[in-house]
Amino acid sequence: MSLETQSPVRAAEEPSGPIRHRRKLPRLAPLALYAAGVAVGALLSALTGFSLALTVFYGAVLGTLAVYAGSRAVEGRRKATDRLVTALVTTAFAVAMVPLVSLVYTVLDKGLARFDGQFFTNSMFRVVGEGGGAYHAILGTLIITALAAAISVPIGLLTSIYLVEYGSGRLKKSITFFVDVMTGIPSIVAGLFAFALFTLIFGNGIRLGVMGAVALSVLMIPVVVRSCEEVLKLVPNELREASYALGVPKWRTVVKVVLPTAIAGLGTGVTLAVARVVGETAPLLVTVGLITGTNLNPFDGRMATLPVFAYYQLTQPGVDAQAFLDRAWTAALLLIIIVMALNIVARLISRFFAPKTGH
Amino acid sequence: MAKRIEVSDLNIYYGNFLAVEGVNVAIEPRSITALIGPSGCGKSTFLRSLNRMHEVLPGARVEGKVVMDGQDLYAADTDPVDVRRSIGMVFQRPNPFPTMSIYDNVIAGNRLNSKRMKKAEADEVVEKSLRGANLWAEVKDRLDRPGSGLSGGQQQRLCIARAIAVEPDVLLMDEPCSALDPISTLAIEDLMAELKERFTIVIVTHNMQQAARVSEQTGFFNLNGVGQPGRLIEFNPTEKIFSNPDEKATEDYISGRFG
Ligand SMILES: Nc1ncnc2c1ncn2[C@@H]1O[C@H](COP(=O)(O)OP(=O)(O)OP(=O)(O)O)[C@@H](O)[C@H]1O
Ligand SMILES: [Mg+2]
Numbered sequence: 001m002s003l004e005t006q007s008p009v010r011a012a013e014e015p016s017g018p019i020r021h022r023r024k025l026p027r028l029a030p031l032a033l034y035a036a037g038v039a040v041g042a043l044l045s046a047l048t049g050f051s052l053a054l055t056v057f058y059g060a061v062l063g064t065l066a067v068y069a070g071s072r073a074v075e076g077r078r079k080a081t082d083r084l085v086t087a088l089v090t091t092a093f094a095v096a097m098v099p100l101v102s103l104v105y106t107v108l109d110k111g112l113a114r115f116d117g118q119f120f121t122n123s124m125f126r127v128v129g130e131g132g133g134a135y136h137a138i139l140g141t142l143i144i145t146a147l148a149a150a151i152s153v154p155i156g157l158l159t160s161i162y163l164v165e166y167g168s169g170r171l172k173k174s175i176t177f178f179v180d181v182m183t184g185i186p187s188i189v190a191g192l193f194a195f196a197l198f199t200l201i202f203g204n205g206i207r208l209g210v211m212g213a214v215a216l217s218v219l220m221i222p223v224v225v226r227s228c229e230e231v232l233k234l235v236p237n238e239l240r241e242a243s244y245a246l247g248v249p250k251w252r253t254v255v256k257v258v259l260p261t262a263i264a265g266l267g268t269g270v271t272l273a274v275a276r277v278v279g280e281t282a283p284l285l286v287t288v289g290l291i292t293g294t295n296l297n298p299f300d301g302r303m304a305t306l307p308v309f310a311y312y313q314l315t316q317p318g319v320d321a322q323a324f325l326d327r328a329w330t331a332a333l334l335l336i337i338i339v340m341a342l343n344i345v346a347r348l349i350s351r352f353f354a355p356k357t358g359h
Numbered sequence: 360m361a362k363r364i365e366v367s368d369l370n371i372y373y374g375n376f377l378a379v380e381g382v383n384v385a386i387e388p389r390s391i392t393a394l395i396g397p398s399g400c401g402k403s404t405f406l407r408s409l410n411r412m413h414e415v416l417p418g419a420r421v422e423g424k425v426v427m428d429g430q431d432l433y434a435a436d437t438d439p440v441d442v443r444r445s446i447g448m449v450f451q452r453p454n455p456f457p458t459m460s461i462y463d464n465v466i467a468g469n470r471l472n473s474k475r476m477k478k479a480e481a482d483e484v485v486e487k488s489l490r491g492a493n494l495w496a497e498v499k500d501r502l503d504r505p506g507s508g509l510s511g512g513q514q515q516r517l518c519i520a521r522a523i524a525v526e527p528d529v530l531l532m533d534e535p536c537s538a539l540d541p542i543s544t545l546a547i548e549d550l551m552a553e554l555k556e557r558f559t560i561v562i563v564t565h566n567m568q569q570a571a572r573v574s575e576q577t578g579f580f581n582l583n584g585v586g587q588p589g590r591l592i593e594f595n596p597t598e599k600i601f602s603n604p605d606e607k608a609t610e611d612y613i614s615g616r617f618g
Contacts (some may be wrong), residue, residue, distance in 0.1 A: 168417060238454040242518070244415055246468035246525055256471050260458045318477025355457035355507065 021306025030067045030083070037063030060091060067339055104336070111333030114326045123304075124292040129320035132333055136294040137309035141338075143298055144209050144305060145278050147160065148216035153270055155217075163225070164232040165254050182222035190218040191283025198287070207289040209298025212305065215283035220273050227269030231262045267349035275342035279335050281307035306331050306338075361388035361559045362428045362445075362528040364409065369423035370588075371401065371408050373416070378404045380588035381425070384486050384578060386529075391560045393570035393597065396580030397612065401589030402563045403451075404558035405580070406531050409561065410446035412441040427529070444468075447527035451534040453514035455521070462502040464517055465489060468525035472515055484524055492520035512543030519550065529559040537565065548573050567613060571601050579609045 041058025045051055064087040072080035114133075121132035159179070163172055194215035198206050235258050243253040251280035258265070289302040290312055296303075317324035364386040369380040379401035386392050394402045407413040407505055408421050411432060425432040432442050455464045465485045469476055475482070485502070489495040494516040500511070515535060522530060532551075536544040551560055551573050564570050570577055575599040582589040593606045604610050 146520065228463075236454070238450065238452065239456060241415065241450065242454045242456065242469060242521075243467075245410065245412060245448035245616065246521070247440055247441055247442075248468070248471040248562075249440050252471055257456060257458075261456070263458075355505070 022076065022079065023074055023161065024079075025067075025071055030068065033066040033070060034063035037061075037066055037154065060087075064088075064091075107329060107333045109334060110326070110329035112330075114330040115333060117329055119285050119327070123294045124309075125294070127292070128318045130323040132323075132327065134290070134304075134306060134309055134327065134334070137304040137306045138286075139294065139296055139335070140209065140303040141278065142305040143296060144212045144216065144284070144303065145274060145300055147210060147213035148220055148277060149270070149274050150222040151213060151217040152224050152273070156221045156273075157228050157270075159221075159225045159267070160228035160232055161254060163229050165250070165258065179222045179225050182218070183226065185222075187215075187216065187219055187280050188282040188286070191215045191286040193218060194283065194287045207287065207302045208300070209288055209295075209303040211287035212284045212303070213298065215287050216277045216280060219280065219283070220277045223273040223276055224270060227273065228266055229264075231265030231269055232258060234265065235261050261355060264350045264353035264355075266303035267353060268346040271342050272350060275346075277337045278338055278342070279307055281311055284308050285311065310335070361557065363388045364529065364559065364575050365424075365426045366409075367424045367426075368407065369421065369425065371404050371413060372418075372422070373404075374418035377588040379408075379580075380590055382591045382593060384594050386559060386561060388559045388574065389555055389557075390575040391555050391562060391573050392576045392578065393563065393574035394563045394578045394580060395567065395570050395612075396589070397582070398565075399589075400580040400582045402580050404589070405591075406533055406561060407448075408562055409444045409529075409531055410447060410448055415441065431507070444525060445527050446529040446531060447522035447525060449518050449522050449530065449532040449535050451537055453511060453515050453518050453538070455509070457505065457507045459506060460503045461498050461506045461509070461517060464506040465520050465524050467521055475485065476613075488520040488524035491523050491550070491554070492516045493546050493577070494520055506582075512539045512546075513540050515539060516547065516550070519547070523554065523558070527548070527558065529561070530554065532562040532564065534563050536569065544569070567601075571597060574583050577601075579604075579606070579612065581608055581612065 004257055007116065038055060038059030040062055041055045042050070044058050045054035048054070064084065067087065068080050068084045071083045118131060118132040119135075120138065121135055122131065123136035124132045124134075125136075140224060159175065159348060194211045197214070198208065199212045239257055239261060243257045245248070248256075284305050285308050288303050288308065290308050291302045293305075294304075295301055310328045313324045313328035313331065366382050366384045366386075369379070369382040370377060371382075382405060392405065396402055404413065409425060409432075413421060415417050421433060423433075428444070431437065456467060459467060462485055463470060465488050466481055467474070469481070469484070484498075489498065494513060497513060498504075498517075506514065506589060509517060513567075515538070519535070536547055539547065548569065551562065554560060562570075562574070574597045576594065577597045578594040579592045579600065580589050581592045593600065593604060593609045597603065599605075600609060601613060604613065
C-alpha cells in the first residue's frame with residue numbers, strides 16, 4: 001500500500017489499483033540535459049585552458065546529475081535511481097573502452113606504414129636501414145606456436161579427461177592444485193625453466209625453436225586443462241549413463257559420446273589458449289633468441305618470432321631508427337590481428353560444432 | 360530372449376548410506392513387473408542395481424546377489440559392460456545423444472561398440488526398432504535430423520528404440536512416462552504390452568493406474584522414516600496387490616491413506 005493509492009485525489013487520476021501510470025521524462029530530455037552538461041563543461045574547462053578530456057568529464061558528471069535530479073522530480077525515486085545506475089554502468093564501460101580504442105588506433109596509425117608486401121615476403125637478412133620485413137619472424141611464430149600447441153593440447157586434454165572422467169581423491173586434488181599454481185607462473189619463469197632444462201641436456205649457449213615451444217607449453221598446458229575441464233564438466237551425466245546403459249565401455253563413452261558432445265567448447269578453449277601464448281615475448285627471448293635470416297627448423301639454432309622481432313626492432317635500431325620503429329609497430333599490429341583472428345576462429349568453431357537442435 | 364532375474368538379500372549403499380535393504384524377489388520373464396512406492400524409498404536405486412548402473416556413481420556399492428538365468432551378475436568375473444548389454448535401460452528423462460541424428464541414435468548401441476554392420480542391415484535394425492517403439496511413422500522422413508529436435512514424448516520413444524535396438528534380454532524403465540502427455544503415455548503402455556512378448560520388463564512408476572493396467576507383478580517399496588533404508592514390503596501379482604494386499608502399508612499407500 002503506498003500513499004498515492006490512499007489519497008482520494010490521486011486515486012481519481014490513477015484509477016486501477018497497484019498498476020499506476022507514471023509520468024515520464026520526455027524521450028529527448030536526457031539527451032538535451034547531457035548536451036547542456038557538455039556545454040557547461042566546455043565553459044568550465046575553458047576557464048583553465050580548454051581541454052577535450054576535461055570537457056567530456058565535466059559533461060558526463062553534470063549531465064548525469066541533471067538527469068538524476070530531473071528524473072527524481074518528475075518520475076520518482078525508483079526511476080531516477082535506475083537512470084543513475086544506468087549512467088554509472090555506461091560510464092564504466094566507456095572508461096574501459098578508452099584504452100582499447102586508443103591502443104588499436106595507435107597501433108593502426110603507426111603500424112600501417114609498413115604493412116606492405118615487402119613486410120610479409122622479406123626477412124631482415126643484411127638489412128640495416130629501410131626495407132626488410134618479418135617473413136622469418138611470422139613463420140617462426142607460426143612454427144613455434146604450432147609446436148607448443150602440439151605439445152600442450154594432448155597433455156592438457158588428456159589431463160582434463162582424467163580430472164573429469166577418471167580422477168578421484170588425493171591425486172585429482174593435487175593435480176588441480178598444481179594446475180592452478182601453473183596458471184600463475186610468470187612467463188619469464190617458464191622461459192628460464194626451458195632454458196635451464198635444455199642447457200642441462202645440451203650444454204651452454206643452446207638456442208632452439210623447440211625450447212621456445214616447451215616454454216610456451218608450460219604456459220599453455222594449464223590454460224588448456226582448465227578450459228577443457230570446464231567444458232567436459234558441462235556434458236550432462238545423463239549422456240554418459242545413456243551410453244553405459246547400452247553396454248558401451250567407459251573409454252568408448254569418453255571418446256565417442258563425451259568428446260564429440262564437447263567438441264565445440266574444446267576447440268574454442270584450445271584456440272583461446274593458443275591466442276594466450278602467441279604474443280609471449282620473455283620466454284622466447286631467453287630460449288629462441290633472434291636471427292635476421294630465415295630459419296624454419298625449430299631443432300637447429302635460433303629462430304625469429306614476431307614478439308622478439310618487435311622488441312629488438314624497438315630497442316636496438318640500426319642506422320635508420322625510424323625504419324626500425326615502423327617495423328616494430330607493424331609487427332605489433334600483426335600480432336593483434338593474429339590474436340583477433342584466433343578469437344574469431346574460436347567463435348566459428350563453437351558455432352559450427354555446437355550440437356544442432358534444428359528442425 | 361527374455362530372462363528371469365532372481366534377487367536375494369540385496370543391500371544397496373551410497374557410500375556409507377544404506378539406501379535399500381534386504382530385497383528378495385524373483386522377476387519373471389516375458390512379463391511386466393511394476394515397482395511402486397513413495398518418493399525416496401529406493402525404487403530407482405534398486406532398478407539401477409539390476410544392470411549394474413548403480414556402481415557408476417562414485418562410492419556406490421551393492422551387497423547380495425542378483426542372478427539372471429543362473430549367472431551371478433555381481434560375481435567377480437562378470438563384466439558390468441556385458442551385463443548392461445543384456446539388460447537395457449530407459450531413463451526417467453529422455454536423453455538422446457545431441458550430436459547424433461535420429462538414425463544414429465537408434466543404432467548408437469552398435470555404432471558406439473564399433474560393431475561392423477552393413478548399411479542394409481543397419482537400416483533394417485533402425486526401422487525395426489523404430490517400429491517397435493511406435494515412432495517409425497513420425498520420423499521416417501527425417502531420420503538424418505538431430506534426435507534432440509523431437510518432442511519430449513518422441514524423444515522418450517527414441518530412447519526406447521535405442522534400448523531395444525541392441526536386443527537386450529531385459530528392459531528396465533524408470534518412470535518412462537512421467538514427462539509425457541496421456542496420449543504418448545498410452546502409446547508407451549501399448550508398446551510395453553507388445554515388448555513383453557520378447558523382453559522381461561521392469562518399470563518404476565508413480566502412476567498406480569498405470570501399474571494396474573500394464574503389469575503382471577507389482578512390488579511395493581516403502582521406508583520407515585527419513586534416513587532409514589527402503590525395503591520391498593510386498594511383492595505379489597498385480598490383481599492381488601490392488602484388490603487384497605497382504606500388508607496394511609500397501610493398502611494404505613494404494614488407497615491414498617499414506618502418512
Ligand atoms: N546419488 C546419490 N547419492 C546419495 N544418495 C542418493 C543418491 N541417489 C539417491 N540417493 C538416496 O537414496 C534413497 C533412494 O533414492 P531413489 O532415487 O532410489 O528413490 P526413488 O524411490 O527412485 O524416488 P523417486 O520416486 O522420487 O524417484 C534416497 O534416500 C536418496 O536420497
Ligand atoms: Mg526415482
